[in-house]
Amino acid sequence: xxxVLEILTSLGIDSTFFYQFVIFFIAFLSMNFIVFRxxxxxxxxxxxxxxxxxxxxxxxxxxxxxxxxIYKAEARKLNSEIREIFATSNAKAKKETEExxxxxxxxxxxxxxxxxxxxxxxxxxxxKEMEAHIPxxxxxxxxxxxxxxx
Numbered sequence: 001x002x003x004v005l006e007i008l009t010s011l012g013i014d015s016t017f018f019y020q021f022v023i024f025f026i027a028f029l030s031m032n033f034i035v036f037r038x039x040x041x042x043x044x045x046x047x048x049x050x051x052x053x054x055x056x057x058x059x060x061x062x063x064x065x066x067x068x069x070i071y072k073a074e075a076r077k078l079n080s081e082i083r084e085i086f087a088t089s090n091a092k093a094k095k096e097t098e099e100x101x102x103x104x105x106x107x108x109x110x111x112x113x114x115x116x117x118x119x120x121x122x123x124x125x126x127x128k129e130m131e132a133h134i135p136x137x138x139x140x141x142x143x144x145x146x147x148x149x150x
Contacts, residue, residue, distance in 0.1 A: 008017075 008014075
C-alpha cells in the first residue's frame with residue numbers, strides 16, 4: 001500500500017484529493033436531484049409529447065383521409081343516383097313532349113281537314129249559285145254582242 005501512496009504522491013495527489021472527491025460527489029448528487037433529473041424528466045416529457053403529438057397528427061391525417069374517401073364514395077353514389085333520376089325524368093319529359101306534339105299534330109290535321117271540307121262545301125255552294133246564274137249571264141252577254149232583239 002505504501003507503493004500506491006508513493007505513486008499518488010509523485011502524481012501530486014495528496015489527502016485533499018479525497019476531500020475534493022467527496023465534495024464533488026456530494027455536489028454531483030445534489031445537482032443530479034436539483035438540476036439534472038428535473039431537466040431530463042422535462043426533456044423526456046417534451047419528447048413524449050412531441051412524438052405523441054406527431055403520432056396523434058398522423059392518426060388524425062389517416063382518419064381524415066379515410067373520411068375523405070368515404071365522402072368521395074358517397075358523393076359518387078349520390079351523383080350517379082342524380083344522373084339516373086335526371087335521365088329518367090328527361091326521357092319521361094321527351095316522351096310526354098312527343099305525345100303532346102303528336103296530339104297537337106293530329107288535332108291540327110283534323111282542323112285542316114275540317115277547314116278543307118268546309119272550303120269544298122263552300123266551293124260547291126258557290127258553283128251551284130254560279131250555275132244558277134249562268135243562263136242569265138249568258139243572256140246578258142248575248143244581248144251585249146248582238147244587241148237588243150226587237
